[in-house]
Structure formats: C-alpha cells, structure tokens
Amino acid sequence: MSVIIPQLSVGLSIASILLIVALGLAIIYGTMGVINLAHGEFVMLGAYAVWFLQTYLGIGLIACLLLVFAFVGGVGWLVERLLIRHLYKRPLDTILATWGVGVILQQTIRLSVGPELRYVKMPDFLTSSVHFFGYEESAYRIFIFVLAVALVLITYFLFFRTEFGLRLRAVTQNPEIARCFGINAGLTYSLTFAYGAGLAGIAGSLVSPLKSVSPDMGTPYVVDAFLVVVVGGVQSLLGTVASSYLIGQVSGVLAFISNDTMAKALVFFGVVVLIRLFPRGLFAMRVRRS
Amino acid sequence: MNSNRQAILRIIGYSIFCAAILAVPLFVDDAYLLNKFARYLVFGILSLALSLSWGYAGILNLGQAVSFGLGSYCMAMALKLRTIPIQTGAGGLPDFMVWNNVKTLPWFWQPFHSYTFAIFAGIAVPTVVAFLLGWFVFRARVNGVYIAIITLAMLVVINLVIIDQQSYTGGFNGITDLTTLTLFGIAFDAYSTATYYLAAITLSLCLFLGLAFVNSKTGLILQAIRDDETRVWYFGYDVAAYQNFIFCVSAAIAGFAGMLYTLVMEFASPTFLGVPISLSIVIWCAVGGRSSLVGSALGAIVVTGVQGSLSETPAFLDIWMLIMGALFIFVVLFLPNGIISLVDVIARSRARHSRDTAAEPIQAAKRSEAISRQSVSR
Numbered sequence: 136m137s138v139i140i141p142q143l144s145v146g147l148s149i150a151s152i153l154l155i156v157a158l159g160l161a162i163i164y165g166t167m168g169v170i171n172l173a174h175g176e177f178v179m180l181g182a183y184a185v186w187f188l189q190t191y192l193g194i195g196l197i198a199c200l201l202l203v204f205a206f207v208g209g210v211g212w213l214v215e216r217l218l219i220r221h222l223y224k225r226p227l228d229t230i231l232a233t234w235g236v237g238v239i240l241q242q243t244i245r246l247s248v249g250p251e252l253r254y255v256k257m258p259d260f261l262t263s264s265v266h267f268f269g270y271e272e273s274a275y276r277i278f279i280f281v282l283a284v285a286l287v288l289i290t291y292f293l294f295f296r297t298e299f300g301l302r303l304r305a306v307t308q309n310p311e312i313a314r315c316f317g318i319n320a321g322l323t324y325s326l327t328f329a330y331g332a333g334l335a336g337i338a339g340s341l342v343s344p345l346k347s348v349s350p351d352m353g354t355p356y357v358v359d360a361f362l363v364v365v366v367g368g369v370q371s372l373l374g375t376v377a378s379s380y381l382i383g384q385v386s387g388v389l390a391f392i393s394n395d396t397m398a399k400a401l402v403f404f405g406v407v408v409l410i411r412l413f414p415r416g417l418f419a420m421r422v423r424r425s
Numbered sequence: 426m427n428s429n430r431q432a433i434l435r436i437i438g439y440s441i442f443c444a445a446i447l448a449v450p451l452f453v454d455d456a457y458l459l460n461k462f463a464r465y466l467v468f469g470i471l472s473l474a475l476s477l478s479w480g481y482a483g484i485l486n487l488g489q490a491v492s493f494g495l496g497s498y499c500m501a502m503a504l505k506l507r508t509i510p511i512q513t514g515a516g517g518l519p520d521f522m523v524w525n526n527v528k529t530l531p532w533f534w535q536p537f538h539s540y541t542f543a544i545f546a547g548i549a550v551p552t553v554v555a556f557l558l559g560w561f562v563f564r565a566r567v568n569g570v571y572i573a574i575i576t577l578a579m580l581v582v583i584n585l586v587i588i589d590q591q592s593y594t595g596g597f598n599g600i601t602d603l604t605t606l607t608l609f610g611i612a613f614d615a616y617s618t619a620t621y622y623l624a625a626i627t628l629s630l631c632l633f634l635g636l637a638f639v640n641s642k643t644g645l646i647l648q649a650i651r652d653d654e655t656r657v658w659y660f661g662y663d664v665a666a667y668q669n670f671i672f673c674v675s676a677a678i679a680g681f682a683g684m685l686y687t688l689v690m691e692f693a694s695p696t697f698l699g700v701p702i703s704l705s706i707v708i709w710c711a712v713g714g715r716s717s718l719v720g721s722a723l724g725a726i727v728v729t730g731v732q733g734s735l736s737e738t739p740a741f742l743d744i745w746m747l748i749m750g751a752l753f754i755f756v757v758l759f760l761p762n763g764i765i766s767l768v769d770v771i772a773r774s775r776a777r778h779s780r781d782t783a784a785e786p787i788q789a790a791k792r793s794e795a796i797s798r799q800s801v802s803r
Contacts (some may be wrong), residue, residue, distance in 0.1 A: 170570050221758060226570050227485055232757045238750035245743050354700055358581050361574040396589035403582045407561045414565040
C-alpha cells in the first residue's frame with residue numbers, strides 16, 4: 136500500500152499534463168478536423184515564454200500563466216489565419232502543413248535562443264511537500280492536478296454554457312447552416328485554434344520547472360496527446376479526460392515496473408490493439424466517416 | 426492513342442533518368458563524391474518507397490524511417506560480427522557489448538553470422554513489423570489521419586527502445602566500426618564504384634518495377650482506394666488487405682534501402698530511425714511529387730544534393746531545416762503534387778485534349794477540362 140499511493144499520484148500528475156495538452160489538441164481536431172502536429176511546438180513555446188519572462192522580466196510562474204496563454208494563443212491565431220484556413224478541405228495536407236510550422240517554430244527558437252537546455256524555477260511557495268493521508272506529495276504536482284481539473288471545468292463551461300460555445304458547437308455540426316444563421320465561422324475557427332494553442336502553452340509553462348526546456352521537447356507531447364485523442368474518441372470532452380488519466384496512470388505504473396522507455400512502448404502497443412477493437416475510441420459520441 | 430503516347434514518353438523519361446545515374450561513375454573519379462552520390466540515390470529509393478505507399482495508395486507513413494533503420498541495423502549487425510577479431514573483443518562479441526558487460530551473444534544476434542540471413546532479415550524484419558501494424562490498423566478502418574499519427578508514434582517508440590537497449594543495439598552511438606561487405610567476390614567498400622552501381626541499379630529496378638506495378642490491376646485498385654476508399658469496399662475488394670500489402674512492399678523497399686545506407690555510411694545509428702529523417706523523407710516525396718515515382722526520387726536527390734553542396738556544418742543545418750519547413754508549407758499549399766507536376770502541366774498544355782491515365786485521374790480530368798474550356802473561349 137505504501138508504494139501504491141505515491142505511484143498513483145505520480146501517474147496522476149503525468150496524466151494531468153497529458154490532459155492539458157490533449158485537451159487543446161482534441162478541441163482543435165474535434166471542431167475543425169485539423170490535425171495540429173505543431174501542438175508540441177506550442178507546448179515548447181509556452182515553456183520558452185515562461186523562461187524568458189522569468190529570466191528577463193523576473194515574473195513568477197503563476198503570474199506568467201495568463202501572459203503565456205495570450206502569447207501562444209496569439210501565435211495559434213496567426214497560424215490559423217495564415218495557413219490552416221486554406222486547408223480545411225484537405226485533412227492529410229494539414230498534417231504536413233502543421234508539421235512544417237512545427238519545424239519552423241523549432242528551428243526559429245533553436246537559431247534565436249540556442250539549442251542549450253534552459254531552466255525555469257519553480258515558484259517558492261510550491262516547492263514544499265504536502266502531507267496527504269500520511270504520504271508526502273510535492274505541492275507542485277498537486278497544483279498541476281488542480282489546474283488541470285480547473286481547465287477542464289472552464290472548457291466545459293465555455294463550450295456548453297456560453298454563447299461562444301453555442302456558436303462553436305453549431306459550426307462543428309454544420310458550418311454552412313451555421314453561416315446561414317449569421318455565425319462568423321472563420322472567426323470561430325480562429326478563436327478555437329487560438330484557445331487550443333493557448334492551452335498547450337499553459338501545459339508547457341507548467342512542465343517547464345519539472346523538465347529542462349529545449350527546442351525539441353515538444354514532439355513526445357504531441358505524439359502522446361494524439362494517442363489520447365485516438366483512444367478517447369473525437370468530440371468527447373469526457374473521452375479526452377478519461378483516456379488521459381487511463382494512459383497516464385498506465386504509463387506511470389509500467390514505468391515503475393520497468394522503465395520509462397518500455398512503458399512508452401507497451402502503452403503504444405496497447406493503443407494499437409485498442410484501436411483495432413474500438414476504432415472510434417472508447418467514448419465516441421458521433422459516428423463520422425471522413 | 427494519347428494514353429499510349431503518354432506511357433511511352435514516361436518510359437523514355439524514366440530510361441533517360443536511369444541511364445543518367447548509371448553513367449555518373451564514367452564522369453566522376455573522386456571516390457568521396459561517388460559516395461555522396463550513392464547516398465543521394467539511397468534517399469531516392471527511400472522516397473520512392475514512400476511515394477508508392479502515399480502517392481499511389483493514400484497511406485501517409487510518417488514512420489517510414491522505421492523500415493529504413495531496421496534494414497540498416499540488420500546489415501550493420503551482420504557486418505559487425507564479421508569485423509576483424511581485434512575489434513570485436515573476446516569471444517567474438519561486438520565491442521559495445523563488451524563495454525556493457527554482456528557475457529554471451531544474444532539469441533537474436535546469432536543468425537546474423539550468415540550474410541544470406543542478414544540480407545533476408547533486412548527486408549523481412551521491416552516487412553513483418555509493417556504487416557503486424559497494418560493488420561491492426563487497416564482492419565480497424567480508421568481514417569488516414571490516424572494512420573499517419575500511429576506510424577509516427579511507432580517511430581518515436583522504436584527509436585526510444587533502440588537507444589534504451591544499448592547493450593544489445595549500441596544505444597545512442599549505434600553500431601560503428603564495420604568491415605567491408607564482400608559478396609560474390611566484389612568488395613562493396615563505401616567509396617567504391619561497386620557500391621554506387623549497387624545503389625543505382627537498385628533505384629533503376631525499383632523505378633521500372635514500380636512503374637509496371639502501378640499500371641497493373643493491383644496498382645490501379647490501390648489508386649482507386651486512395652481516391653475513394655468506401656467506393657472500393659462497395660465494389661467487393663478487401664481494401665484493408667490491399668493497403669496492408671502496399672504498406673509492406675513499401676517497408677521492404679525501405680528496408681533494402683537501409684541496408685544500402687549502412688554500406689554507404691559504414692555505420693548504423695538511431696538517427697536513421699529518428700523523427701528528423703522521417704520528416705525529411707516526407708518532404709522529399711512531397712516536394713518531388715508524391716504521385717510520381719521518378720518525381721519522388723528526384724525530389725530526394727535534388728534536395729539532399731543541394732543541401733550537401735551548400736554546407737554540412739551544424740549551424741547551417743539548422744537554417745536549412747528552417748528553409749525546408751518553409752518550402753514544405755509552400756509545396757503543400759501551392760504544389761500539392763510536387764515539382765514534377767509542373768512537368769505534367771507543361772506537357773499537357775501542349776497536348777490540349779489528352780486524357781491521362783496517370784496517377785491522379787480525377788485531377789487530370791479536371792485539368793484537361795479546364796484547359797479545353799480555355800482553348801474554346803480563346
């Protein structure tokens with residue numbers, strides 16, 4: 136028992152980061168059918184933004200979060216406006232185009248800031264441990280978990296209880312009819328993409344004190360996040376949440392038993408088998424053949 | 426008939442290309458240059474393999490480097506075991522195994538004492554891996570976008586595993602210090618004309634066999650699957666089986682290319698299985714022309730050729746990747762069928778009313794419709 140609780144909580148924090156990244160990706164894919172392979176680079180941008188704000192302006196991590204959301208969201212807005220909107224009819228080509236964007240972002244950072252690892256400091260009041268049912272747990276990991284839950288709730292609220300969410304859902308179901316009702320589909324798409332990108336940025340800033348910041352830190356995140364979307368099912372908020380915790384926990388347990396790499400391999404095999412049995416994901420809401 | 430004329434022109438075009446690459450050693454004496462060219466040709470074969478799977482069957486394999494890397498490791502393992510005993514450490518163990526305190530040669534290394542097995546494995550191992558993945562993924566009838574992601578995930582996973590298991594695979598450094606392959610009395614040294622000819626002959630064979638294949642019934646069915654999968658299911662074809670087939674063929678060719686690459690580079694490394702090289706393969710194929718075998722090969726040769734002739738320093742490589750990313754986006758937006766499509770457009774605008782039976786029937790029909798509409802209104 137003494138091994139299980141810490142193990143569960145490590146899995147929980149892996150899953151929470153995965154959830155925040157996957158949430159952005161799932162929103163973008165679910166709404167627009169766009170596969171955003173640059174999502175990992177958005178995470179990376181978030182981490183670098185925090186590093187920059189902390190090193191040059193001395194702003195702490197918590198205060199950075201909103202700024203990073205705005206910054207990475209802005210980058211996402213630009214990408215959507217300039218590039219993605221020309222490719223809605225060609226889903227496979229959006230993969231390529233966004234991969235190209237990811238490469239450009241990565242190389243730009245590498246050429247401007249340099250390829251060396253950068254470090255971000257954890258906020259002081261979160262470096263302590265908290266006693267939790269008799270076990271020590273890093274306060275920062277609890278913070279990540281709480282923030283992930285908060286973001287899911289905010290997203291739920293945004294999508295299902297606001298007028299913007301109503302417009303978004305209308306555009307997802309049928310863009311043409313939505314336009315007939317006077318909804319500005321293009322603007323909605325741009326805002327959604329920006330929101331998804333902003334979420335990725337927040338994930339990046341949260342992860343930055345835990346792992347060092349480097350230009351290529353993003354790729355593993357986008358692959359993992361896609362596996363979450365594949366398993367969870369498209370257009371299902373519940374599916375994304377459930378599958379990130381499933382995958383996160385399983386990864387954590389397997390990593391404990393063997394090592395990180397083998398855990399990744401086993402999770403991958405698990406996903407491949409799962410997709411054979413549930414091609415639409417575990418929580419598919421709509422049966423949509425594209 | 427115009428389609429026959431197109432076919433003949435295509436065969437002539439391919440022949441000119443093959444003659445050109447086979448003639449290169451007659452004009453180039455420098456062994457170092459020849460080695461570089463051989464490298465570009467290997468990339469051409471790799472790009473051709475992706476074009477078969479992507480341009481003709483619509484399967485975007487973002488993890489093409491897996492087959493490439495597995496093939497190259499197979500060849501490297503065989504060569505390592507033949508390296509002169511002073512380099513392999515006591516008991517015939519490769520040096521990195523000795524450094525990692527491995528006591529006996531692992532079971533999966535044992536068969537690589539035989540070249541026959543190694544060459545067979547270099548093709549078979551990637552094919553089997555592709556078959557297994559394909560069996561799960563194509564049967565599930567997931568859409569093409571998921572396939573792309575899953576192949577990318579497989580690439581990342583296999584890359585990590587190979588680096589992780591360094592006692593068996595040489596880890597981060599790969600398998601280095603290899604002897605020269607000597608088969609049938611020919612020594613395939615990396616800088617010899619023999620290796621160059623091997624690469625050139627392989628590329629030529631792949632081009633012509635590929636051309637015959639895509640114009641065969643199976644090839645046409647695959648192109649139909651690319652254009653409208655559901656319709657082909659309704660016709661009664663087992664689409665998943667066809668997709669898996671071309672996926673495996675593509676993997677086999679890439680595996681062979683991997684073996685050639687080990688000969689050319691004289692080592693095998695996990696970078697051969699990395700995301701950057703897999704991305705590069707997709708870029709070459711997209712830039713050259715994904716639906717054209719010679720186009721994709723040309724794309725690889727030209728892009729790596731330009732890259733090689735400009736510079737090989739790390740700083741430049743970063744800028745080059747940036748340019749590649751931008752070029753990639755440009756090609757995706759404006760030239761979806763690659764640069765070779767420009768050739769097609771020029772050729773077709775000369776023959777105004779041609780009906781093309783080539784790679785993109787729907788697009789070709791629209792294009793020639795548009796051209797005839799233009800000529801009528803003039």
